[in-house]
Amino acid sequence: MSSSTLHVVAFDIPCPPDYGGVIEVFFKIKKLHEQGIHIFLHCFYSKRKPDIQLEKYCEKVFYYKRTLSLFKLLRYPYIVASRSSASLLKNISATDAPVLFEGLHTCFFLDHPALRNRKKIVRIHNIEHRYYMELAKATNDLFKRIYYFVEAIMLWRFQKKLKHANLLLCISPSEKNYYSNLFKNTPVIYLPPFAAYERVESVTGEGDYVLYHGNLSVAENERACKYLINHVAHQINMPLVVAGKKPSSSLMLLCQKKNIRLIANPDNEQLKSLVQNAHINIVFSFQATGSKLKLFTALSLGRHCITMSNLIDDKLEKTCVVAQDKQQLAGLINEVSLKPFDQEELNKRKKILSEFFNEQKATLQLIMES
Numbered sequence: 001m002s003s004s005t006l007h008v009v010a011f012d013i014p015c016p017p018d019y020g021g022v023i024e025v026f027f028k029i030k031k032l033h034e035q036g037i038h039i040f041l042h043c044f045y046s047k048r049k050p051d052i053q054l055e056k057y058c059e060k061v062f063y064y065k066r067t068l069s070l071f072k073l074l075r076y077p078y079i080v081a082s083r084s085s086a087s088l089l090k091n092i093s094a095t096d097a098p099v100l101f102e103g104l105h106t107c108f109f110l111d112h113p114a115l116r117n118r119k120k121i122v123r124i125h126n127i128e129h130r131y132y133m134e135l136a137k138a139t140n141d142l143f144k145r146i147y148y149f150v151e152a153i154m155l156w157r158f159q160k161k162l163k164h165a166n167l168l169l170c171i172s173p174s175e176k177n178y179y180s181n182l183f184k185n186t187p188v189i190y191l192p193p194f195a196a197y198e199r200v201e202s203v204t205g206e207g208d209y210v211l212y213h214g215n216l217s218v219a220e221n222e223r224a225c226k227y228l229i230n231h232v233a234h235q236i237n238m239p240l241v242v243a244g245k246k247p248s249s250s251l252m253l254l255c256q257k258k259n260i261r262l263i264a265n266p267d268n269e270q271l272k273s274l275v276q277n278a279h280i281n282i283v284f285s286f287q288a289t290g291s292k293l294k295l296f297t298a299l300s301l302g303r304h305c306i307t308m309s310n311l312i313d314d315k316l317e318k319t320c321v322v323a324q325d326k327q328q329l330a331g332l333i334n335e336v337s338l339k340p341f342d343q344e345e346l347n348k349r350k351k352i353l354s355e356f357f358n359e360q361k362a363t364l365q366l367i368m369e370s
Helices: 020-034 052-056 070-075 086-093 128-138 142-164 173-182 219-235 249-257 268-277 293-301 314-319 326-336 343-356 359-369
Strands: 005-010 038-045 060-065 099-102 120-124 167-170 188-190 210-215 240-245 261-264 280-283 304-308 321-323
Touching: 005 020, 005 086, 020 038, 020 293, 020 359, 038 086, 060 086, 128 142, 128 219, 142 173, 167 173, 167 359, 173 188, 210 219, 210 268, 210 293, 219 240, 219 249, 219 326, 240 268, 249 261, 268 293, 280 293, 280 326, 293 304, 293 314, 293 343, 304 326, 314 343, 321 326
Parallel strands: 005 038, 005 099, 038 060, 099 120, 120 167, 167 188, 210 240, 210 280, 240 261, 280 304, 304 321
Antiparallel strands: none
16 A cells, blocks of 8 residues: 555445445454554445444544435436535545545546546445346335336446546455456456454354344345245244344234244344354345355354355355255255254364455455555
8 A cells, every 4th residue: 555544435324334335344444444544434324323433443534414416316326426425525635545435336526537646446345237126126116116227227327437446346256257347447356345253153053943134124135035934934844033124014014924033123242143043044135246244144153054056156155055046945944954063064164264254364455455
């Protein structure tokens, strides 16, 4: 790093680190701080509140309320247009240091002339237009479906701005392949995600339930959850437990009807306990939208993990039981439910994760690339 100072532009306030994207941002900031990097953090927000804890890891924290003008909305995706504060450009320009844009959401000023001579790095959290297209398929709400579809088209058009970055940091190998093919003249590297758990804390033995967890207010997660309840739960020989933020009334009613244990809005400690004590953690989605941080949570804390082939990278396949399609899930759950999670499995997981998912190595790599 030519400078020990770094601007980080976050799409949301990353504290508390209680959902996928902000978990990645928060623990990256924490690790960079531990390595002596002076961080100027710029946070866009709508509902979350400023958090004093961030000041422990940053030289200064700036907050920008998300706003929207009709003019910008006609030209840019909503998630980008609402994060376009002129104050952000002014504050970044005041300190001459590289800029790390967290996600396509924050890239409104990526090609601005004022930043022409600055090193600009973009952390790719998703192939966003594909993600929004899948959200459109997942929702039954007509208004939301139209919004997601239009947003997907706008994001597909907007992603060409990424050619103005000096470096793209992809969160999964599949995204690296996509952007390497799209931008032949822009360096693109894979940088593993930063997560809450730095080492494997799984325990051997057996549990007596299967767990699905996630942010249940996200349409895709609700869709996956309802599929498990309606099509898998009655075929398996262990009870299914569902845990997550903001379940809808229809999901809560379905859980009551199907006799599924629902744990709404668990805190971090409760969720950690649920993941650790489950016999099987299911990481399931209809989307292939990059690395899922809940997969790393399951592997870091849980016993057996069953996931889908569209959600896992080749290097991690040996840590999980992988279903090729959703019809295989029930059979695989019943098969794995008969197997204790033993020391041999735990040692294998530790070895693989230490090679693939090393936050210290990732932090140093980020510093070198900046």
